Amino acid sequence: MLVFITRRLLFAVGLLLAVSLFTYLLFSMLPADPAALTCGKNCKPDLIEANRVRLGYDKPVLEQYWLFLKGIFAGRTYGTGATAFTCPAPSLGYSFSQHECVTTMIANTFPVTAYLSIGAFVLWMLLGISLGSVAALKRGKWQDRLATTFSAVGVSLPTFYIGLLVLFTVVIWLGLMPFPHYESPFENIVGFFNALILPWLTLAVLSAASYTRLTRNGMLEAMNEDFVRLGIAKGLKRGVILRRYVLRSALVPIVTIAGLDFAALLGGAIITESVFSLPGMGRMSIRAVVESDLPVLVGTTMVAALFIVLANVVVDILYGVLDPRVRTKS
Amino acid sequence: MISDFALEGIDLVKYFPTGRSGILGRARENVRAVDGVSLSLRRGTTLGIVGESGCGKSTLARVVTRLIEPTHGQILLDGEDITHASGKELRRMRTKIQMVFQDPYSSLNPRHSVGQIISAPLQVQKMKPVQGERQRVHEMMELVGLNPEHYNRYPHEFSGGQRQRIGIARSLILNPSIIVADEPVSALDVSIQAQILNLMAKLQETLGLSYVFIAHDLSVVHHIADEVAVMYLGKIVEMGPSNVVYSSPSHPYTKALLSAVPVADPKRHHRQDRIRLTGDVPSPVNPPSGCRFRTRCWLATEKCANEEPSLNPGGNGRLVACHYPLETPVSIGS
Amino acid sequence: MTSSLLSVTDLNVSFDTPDGVVRAVSDVSFTVSAGETLGIVGESGSGKSVTASSILRLNSSTNATTTGSAVLAGTDMLTCSDAEVRARRGSEVAMVFQDPLSALNPYYTVGRQIGEAYQVHHPDASKAEVRERVMDMLTKVGIPHPEQRVDEYPHQFSGGMRQRIVIAIALVNSPKLLIADEPTTALDVTVQAQILDLMLSLQAENKMAIILITHDLGVVAEVAQNVLVMYGGRIVERASVDALFDAPTHPYAWGLLGAVGSLDHNKRGELRTVIGTPPSLITLPPGCSFAPRCEYAHSVGSVCTTTVPMLRNIGHLGSFSACHMSDEQIIQIGSKVRA
Numbered sequence A: 001m002l003v004f005i006t007r008r009l010l011f012a013v014g015l016l017l018a019v020s021l022f023t024y025l026l027f028s029m030l031p032a033d034p035a036a037l038t039c040g041k042n043c044k045p046d047l048i049e050a051n052r053v054r055l056g057y058d059k060p061v062l063e064q065y066w067l068f069l070k071g072i073f074a075g076r077t078y079g080t081g082a083t084a085f086t087c088p089a090p091s092l093g094y095s096f097s098q099h100e101c102v103t104t105m106i107a108n109t110f111p112v113t114a115y116l117s118i119g120a121f122v123l124w125m126l127l128g129i130s131l132g133s134v135a136a137l138k139r140g141k142w143q144d145r146l147a148t149t150f151s152a153v154g155v156s157l158p159t160f161y162i163g164l165l166v167l168f169t170v171v172i173w174l175g176l177m178p179f180p181h182y183e184s185p186f187e188n189i190v191g192f193f194n195a196l197i198l199p200w201l202t203l204a205v206l207s208a209a210s211y212t213r214l215t216r217n218g219m220l221e222a223m224n225e226d227f228v229r230l231g232i233a234k235g236l237k238r239g240v241i242l243r244r245y246v247l248r249s250a251l252v253p254i255v256t257i258a259g260l261d262f263a264a265l266l267g268g269a270i271i272t273e274s275v276f277s278l279p280g281m282g283r284m285s286i287r288a289v290v291e292s293d294l295p296v297l298v299g300t301t302m303v304a305a306l307f308i309v310l311a312n313v314v315v316d317i318l319y320g321v322l323d324p325r326v327r328t329k330s
Numbered sequence B: 001m002i003s004d005f006a007l008e009g010i011d012l013v014k015y016f017p018t019g020r021s022g023i024l025g026r027a028r029e030n031v032r033a034v035d036g037v038s039l040s041l042r043r044g045t046t047l048g049i050v051g052e053s054g055c056g057k058s059t060l061a062r063v064v065t066r067l068i069e070p071t072h073g074q075i076l077l078d079g080e081d082i083t084h085a086s087g088k089e090l091r092r093m094r095t096k097i098q099m100v101f102q103d104p105y106s107s108l109n110p111r112h113s114v115g116q117i118i119s120a121p122l123q124v125q126k127m128k129p130v131q132g133e134r135q136r137v138h139e140m141m142e143l144v145g146l147n148p149e150h151y152n153r154y155p156h157e158f159s160g161g162q163r164q165r166i167g168i169a170r171s172l173i174l175n176p177s178i179i180v181a182d183e184p185v186s187a188l189d190v191s192i193q194a195q196i197l198n199l200m201a202k203l204q205e206t207l208g209l210s211y212v213f214i215a216h217d218l219s220v221v222h223h224i225a226d227e228v229a230v231m232y233l234g235k236i237v238e239m240g241p242s243n244v245v246y247s248s249p250s251h252p253y254t255k256a257l258l259s260a261v262p263v264a265d266p267k268r269h270h271r272q273d274r275i276r277l278t279g280d281v282p283s284p285v286n287p288p289s290g291c292r293f294r295t296r297c298w299l300a301t302e303k304c305a306n307e308e309p310s311l312n313p314g315g316n317g318r319l320v321a322c323h324y325p326l327e328t329p330v331s332i333g334s
Numbered sequence C: 001m002t003s004s005l006l007s008v009t010d011l012n013v014s015f016d017t018p019d020g021v022v023r024a025v026s027d028v029s030f031t032v033s034a035g036e037t038l039g040i041v042g043e044s045g046s047g048k049s050v051t052a053s054s055i056l057r058l059n060s061s062t063n064a065t066t067t068g069s070a071v072l073a074g075t076d077m078l079t080c081s082d083a084e085v086r087a088r089r090g091s092e093v094a095m096v097f098q099d100p101l102s103a104l105n106p107y108y109t110v111g112r113q114i115g116e117a118y119q120v121h122h123p124d125a126s127k128a129e130v131r132e133r134v135m136d137m138l139t140k141v142g143i144p145h146p147e148q149r150v151d152e153y154p155h156q157f158s159g160g161m162r163q164r165i166v167i168a169i170a171l172v173n174s175p176k177l178l179i180a181d182e183p184t185t186a187l188d189v190t191v192q193a194q195i196l197d198l199m200l201s202l203q204a205e206n207k208m209a210i211i212l213i214t215h216d217l218g219v220v221a222e223v224a225q226n227v228l229v230m231y232g233g234r235i236v237e238r239a240s241v242d243a244l245f246d247a248p249t250h251p252y253a254w255g256l257l258g259a260v261g262s263l264d265h266n267k268r269g270e271l272r273t274v275i276g277t278p279p280s281l282i283t284l285p286p287g288c289s290f291a292p293r294c295e296y297a298h299s300v301g302s303v304c305t306t307t308v309p310m311l312r313n314i315g316h317l318g319s320f321s322a323c324h325m326s327d328e329q330i331i332q333i334g335s336k337v338r339a
């Protein structure tokens, strides 16, 4: 198992390096001139050139990449003398349009995205697994049909549609809540929940739809397994069979998909954050795209990649924990 | 010069690379599925191959039909080396040797009609029978006992036995001289097995076919084979005329295998004096040193662990690979 | 005759499927007494497994309809409450399935799976007691190094070893009846011999009754005392093993034994066969379900295709046959099948 984890981690580091290089090269090939974007429309050429040198855009791409990598571990100082400024390690670059270190920007926006993701994740797993279980247990009955319809409708609706629908119904039409306005949970816990409940629901309903289907099909498949029949033949209670035999084997594939879905969400729930005006990483990425704020784009892509790679490692390890066939392969 | 043998395999070896180990996953191990097998199929006769699950029967069948390439060794078809045949040569060779598979359910494409299935080899070979394709398929269907009117039906409309007939018709349409049948009756009910075995015997007689017939059911092989080869962990341990091998096995494994077969006759109960093998077949990744059967053999000595017995003549036209072959009567009522 | 341990009467099982109603089991009645081994043989799809799983009420609850009774030691397993069935499953009647690869839960150690089967019927047993019982069973079924292997997972065992573990699970509560549904079909002959030996020696120890389902007449001949031959969801012959092999009394049994017999004896001659293929259980032919394949049906007359033959006693060996032929005819043909 230790060898297994070490191998996965080594692989993950390699993968991250590759992704970062690829991202960096990709963005450096964009037709936009990052130096020209550092000051407004009627900028003087000599100012552009000065900024170019200050930010290191005059160097060859690979050297820029090297400086970027070094910055992650050692921090990075831009310019010299009085106008010099420093982004401490781990530095992911400097956004000229926002006049801020990218790391600081991510540190400010990430918690919002994380709260959103964790809440939605918990909700959708609970909802999806329980609906899926009910559907499987009441196969062919009205509960099953209801759950199947829900999942069929849910997977086919786009996020912004559900988001806007929820927003319109609850806030504008029924007037049940004020328009959500994000507040930190440490300052105003009620405001925090008020702001996040609708986005949580939006994301949860969507993903729960596909997890309902996954759980239902997984359980129905498991119920036909010989070992479940042997469990019944042992005289075990229905609840025990469902927990130890049916749900257990249905959950293994779900864990894999859930881990990756969750990681993707941590990289920024772009649409949901935009619809509900949450100051998270997703909304920040959108702004960066619109304003061609390259350092921010590189930074957020890198963070998203980190989560995906980490999630893969965690899922692999979980897989080993959940399935002894993986763990004890001779 | 035309050889006496329709098909020969010389020192055939097939290894499959397997799982990885070590931090970087470099070190490789091999499943030694077939590990030095020589055999020859006399024209117009049947060579039976028996052995327990995983001993390499199917792999051997796929090697001699060139569905997979051997790691080592030589295959002769009508005396001609086809070990590395490719392209046109391989295609020509496939008209002479055809395969019938175990599972009549999965070896037929469910979306093709019976007519399409049976005539498919003709298209692959770009052959046009003189009497026309449809007529040729009708003849094949009649030959194997299918109603030619069912030309346009689909596999799911047929029973297991009928599907196996379809598989046999498909294998015969190119007029091959050799059929390699991998457990052709194992998936069928007893009453249907007998129908297929009778059909194969009849076809052999009328068309002069040579068969390699693989089965784990010893009585089925006894019935159909002229010669029989007993395999254990990738090697042949005993081979010879089937009445010789069956009536007086010389290798301890052959003896144990035969004695384990339940006899359908309550009066001939022999559960008491049966040879009981203990344990399981070892892994083909790390087979035991020396004789591979020694871990389960009641006659094994030090010598068996150190020296690998070679396949030597053992009386009555058989070959046996054992340091201590069992006593057998010198001649058997011939 | 002593009172029977299990008595199945007029068992009928049908399944609702999109293609129609599958009459899987029709009018099946039989008894099993303590210590007896009853073999059930028959073609694939003839209803053997469904008959067996009805006794434990294991048939799917959504599309199966089961009628009749299956009285096990005084309790009708088909009509008693769920709790009563559960209390008997695993303790009075246990089951061994065909495929040892899929019959064990891949997520738990074999020790836990055996222990769980014991614990559910001995809720007061301490952890140590359960463990002791588990080790006991592993030793009994011949697993080498039980103290080490008890904490391993099913995939770490070979097919034969897994079937031993399934047997350990079945026997951990010393049931009165063991139902083994093709317990050796997936195994090699040498391993099959080991497993059959094991079952017989454990049976001798506990005086347990066994229902052994198989399609291998050799296995039946070696281990059973009595046999049911099933065809198209019905019992067509019921006999002692000796009677079945000496003088079978049903044309389907003749075909079956003839095919096997000729495999054993007349080398390379044409095998005797049963022509045609088994019937669809959705559109069962009226009358005798074997009639379309029976070479005697036309000589008997139209009754074969209009009236279902009932099981009746034939000859002096205590055999029962469901065939319209006259007793004399049956006895005459039956005595020649194995000659």
Ligand SMILES: Nc1ncnc2c1ncn2[C@@H]1O[C@H](COP(=O)(O)OP(=O)(O)OP(=O)(O)O)[C@@H](O)[C@H]1O
Pocket: B016, B017, B031, B032, B033, B051, B052, B053, B054, B055, B056, B057, B058, B059, B060, B216, B284
């Ligand atoms: N493509 C493959 N890759 C790796 N291993 C293989 C492959 N094909 C077969 N093997 C292994 O080679 C060995 C021999 O397999 P093979 O299928 O030839 O046995 P067999 O005698 O036909 O068994 P059975 O009676 O179960 O059909 C087995 O251990 C099998 O797992």
Ligand SMILES: Nc1ncnc2c1ncn2[C@@H]1O[C@H](COP(=O)(O)OP(=O)(O)OP(=O)(O)O)[C@@H](O)[C@H]1O
Pocket: C015, C016, C017, C022, C023, C024, C042, C043, C044, C045, C046, C047, C048, C049, C050, C051, C060, C063, C215, C281
């Ligand atoms: N849950 C089910 N739904 C529909 N049909 C079923 C179901 N279970 C069994 N059957 C049908 O009932 C018939 C009898 O099946 P059963 O499994 O008892 O046969 P069997 O004699 O055990 O055959 P085999 O030798 O292949 O195991 C078959 O035609 C089968 O398709």
Ligand code: SF4
Pocket: C250, C251, C252, C288, C289, C290, C291, C292, C294, C295, C296, C297, C300, C304, C309, C322, C323, C324, C325
């Ligand atoms: S009842 Fe008629 S059809 Fe059925 S087995 Fe007897 S003779 Fe044959």
Ligand SMILES: [Mg+2]
Pocket: B057, B058, B059, B182
């Ligand atoms: Mg094979």
Ligand SMILES: [Mg+2]
Pocket: C048, C049, C050, C181
């Ligand atoms: Mg069955």
